[in-house]
Amino acid sequence: MSTFLNLLAYGLADGAILALAALGFVLIYKATGVINFAQGEFLLIGAYLMYTAWVVMGLPMVVSVLVGIVAATVVGVLVERLILRPMVGEDPISIIMVTIGLAMLLKAVVQMFYGTNPRSQPAILPTGSVSFLGATLPVNRLLVVVIAAVVLTAFTLFFSRSKHGIAMRAVADDQQAAMTMGISVRKIFALSWALAAVSAFIAGVLLADLSAVDQNIASFGLMVFPVVILGGLDSVPGTIVGGLTIGLLTQFVSGYLDPGLATVIPYVVLVLILLVKPYGLFGETRIERV
């Protein structure tokens, strides 16, 4: 029972971070149609932005988070403006290549400043543990789940209630029609990249707090692909279900079966889903009226 609860806590925490990471991916895909292979590197940049503000510059923790969010927004907008906008109208393969190039570029920037060795950073979340039904559960992982839930709820409300969130979904549905309402498609694209970078910042910082500030953050980010294929490339609720499923599955396979198998299981899921439900569990299908 205690093993189960432990794996559950670890799996939920991983899943929550994956959901945040996947949210950014889905935002970009939904609004702009770009498949962003640099999502993992956005997490990496996020973690190192926090490290720079907090440890290197010595700013207070809360201030560092705010500075990090602003910096992530700027990175997102710049990437859209300088790298993606000139590619509008190019074929999807070229755009995918550009995002792969972007991934390498972002990684190189981090290595240029901080090399490849892990950096040590004080813990952000309390590191103690609580006992629950005989299991000792790490407090920071439970808090990660809570934080991710709050952030995801905020994003969901933004999309369903706010004018700009609704405008983003309108652009995702029909760009030309959105233009006839005075919605600037360029601004919406920039907004999508900025929000994606911010959600990646939060995911990257949380992940670094649970593991370490190092290059592995980008590899963890690779798992957004099984997550979004499972949940649907364009579905916000899908990121939550997909993230939690992959997070829990990896932890349970690792704990009960074999840690080696756990690293490939997300990709097994990916292949299976592609065979059975290519739009993912929640992917938007074209509405057909009869």
Next chain:
Amino acid sequence: MTTASGPTTAPAGAAAAAPAGEALLSLNNVEVIYDDVILVLRGLSLEVPRGKVVALLGSNGAGKSTTLKAVSGLLPSEHGEVTDGSIVFDGQDITRMDAAQRVRQGMSLCMEGRHVFEHLTIAENLVAGAYISKDSAEDLEMVYGYFPKLADLRNRVAGYCSGGEQQMLAIGRALMARPTLLMLDEPSLGLAPLLVEEIFGYIRRLNEERGLTVLVIEQNAQVALDVAHHGYIMEQGRIVLEGPAEELQENPDVKEFYLGLGEEGGRRSYRDVKHYKRRKRWL
């Protein structure tokens, strides 16, 4: 103000009485080219007087939709460009203005095929329509007042609504931006005759009760000319005939060509009209 009192492209014999009153919108010798080579509008001029309903008629491929896209600034998103002439709206040259900015100047377009946001609810579609305004509570009430059906269905996902409901939504959504000029591209498309009458009834009411200026494209010339004050007929990228709606309705060419009526006034079969269209071109 540059109004197009210049050379009218209407052929001799056409009832070319220029619409009275100040023009809210005027196109002056507008030329549009797609993909740098496809010439679609060839020096098109027309005027929409403030407070009037103007119908733009013409056969498939004449360039009607292109005209509205040129006015609302959608051409760049389709690799099209206004290469000559000017478009003046409310006294301001908007020929090169950004599409989003034109909406803020007071024009709304309902595109051909309705283009509702399929995955958004009716209420969310209307919120998107009010994107440029700060407070839209009153506008929402006004739209629900005109289209009570939309109020009943406000939480229904637009993609699942019927064609008629979607057309009402498209018009309602366009009204949310508080336009002075409403442009409609074939609002009757795919609707049953009774619904077409209903939709044009709304257009008439919006014009009469709110003083809304309307530019409407139609294949269904009959119903459009019933509601419109003035009509233009275009062929291959130019205006070939224009005049007050009642005069156009009486014009023998229009009768034969667009209303499907023979000289003697009897309704002709579609096959005859089609044949006639092939035989006779005005340009």
